[in-house]
Amino acid sequence: MSARVAILGATGPAGSGLALRLARAGEDVIVGSRDAARARQAAASIAQRAGSAARVTGMENSAACAAADLLVLTVPFAGQAALLKELVPHMRPGSLLIDATVALAASVGGKPTRTLDLWQGSAAQQAAELVPAGVQVAAAFHNISADALQGDSPLDCDVIVCADEKRARQAASQLAEKIPGVRAVDGGRLENSRILEQITALLIGINIRYKVHGAGIRITGLPLPPP
Ligand SMILES: NC(=O)c1ccc[n+]([C@@H]2O[C@H](COP(=O)([O-])OP(=O)(O)OC[C@H]3O[C@@H](n4cnc5c(N)ncnc54)[C@H](OP(=O)(O)O)[C@@H]3O)[C@@H](O)[C@H]2O)c1
Numbered sequence: 485m486s487a488r489v490a491i492l493g494a495t496g497p498a499g500s501g502l503a504l505r506l507a508r509a510g511e512d513v514i515v516g517s518r519d520a521a522r523a524r525q526a527a528a529s530i531a532q533r534a535g536s537a538a539r540v541t542g543m544e545n546s547a548a549c550a551a552a553d554l555l556v557l558t559v560p561f562a563g564q565a566a567l568l569k570e571l572v573p574h575m576r577p578g579s580l581l582i583d584a585t586v587a588l589a590a591s592v593g594g595k596p597t598r599t600l601d602l603w604q605g606s607a608a609q610q611a612a613e614l615v616p617a618g619v620q621v622a623a624a625f626h627n628i629s630a631d632a633l634q635g636d637s638p639l640d641c642d643v644i645v646c647a648d649e650k651r652a653r654q655a656a657s658q659l660a661e662k663i664p665g666v667r668a669v670d671g672g673r674l675e676n677s678r679i680l681e682q683i684t685a686l687l688i689g690i691n692i693r694y695k696v697h698g699a700g701i702r703i704t705g706l707p708l709p710p711p
Pocket of ligand 1: 492493494495496497498499516517518519522523557558559560561562563564567584585586587588625626627628629630631684
């Protein structure tokens with residue numbers, strides 16, 4: 485699937501890093517923000533870094549939602565549910581939402597090395613409860629460092645994708661593999677995204693202990709070698 489991709493919350497390090505990498509890969513990217521002017525400013529900066537052929541537009545989140553069939557959510561957990569509720573009326577029927585939200589305890593004043601226990605199981609499962617019927621949800625990009633995305637070198641990590649529907653899993657995997665150095669790995673059902681979120685907390689602790697910013701994961705022993 486190659487569609488226009490809207491990244492909601494793309495003024496932050498994770499979303500803007502994804503936007504940069506996808507724009508460099510030739511994707512038509514919308515940078516979403518709660519504020520249209522901030523979105524346009526971020527889009528211009530990303531476009532400048534991505535090269536003259538880059539297609540990057542900035543829009544307020546609801547306009548971004550209405551303009552794309554492929555949505556990526558990169559906002560702090562504390563704002564995820566409220567934002568999704570606002571966006572629901574603007575989502576196109578049949579669109580796909582890739583949720584990268586991590587329910588870090590830091591999003592409610594706790595430690596970044598811990599996650600919150602959610603009734604639904606994970607932030608992505610919370611998202612799946614909130615989107616309209618017919619909008620499929622995948623969980624991906626939780627374990628990819630924003631710092632690494634912001635750089636120029638190919639990445640050296642896997643993106644584990646969890647989803648209940650094949651179409652959502654395939655779309656998220658194809659998008660992830662547009663990023664040089666990334667291999668998508670099928671992580672099974674959406675309920676497994678709770679493990680992805682906990683791995684992020686673990687990686688943040690590893691970053692702290694090793695004084696680095698870009699720790700990631702690779703799964704070994706698979707038939708498909710990493711790129
Ligand atoms: N940083 C990483 O390395 C990384 C890696 C994997 C996953 N993640 C996850 O990806 C998400 C984004 O990470 P980040 O570091 O980019 O976060 P961030 O900088 O804290 O937030 C990203 C953007 O979300 C918007 N936002 C902030 N508070 C909001 C609210 N209450 N409601 C709606 N929008 C809000 C802001 O954009 P506007 O003000 O322009 O609307 C902000 O620029 C988080 O859930 C994080 O756990 C991050």
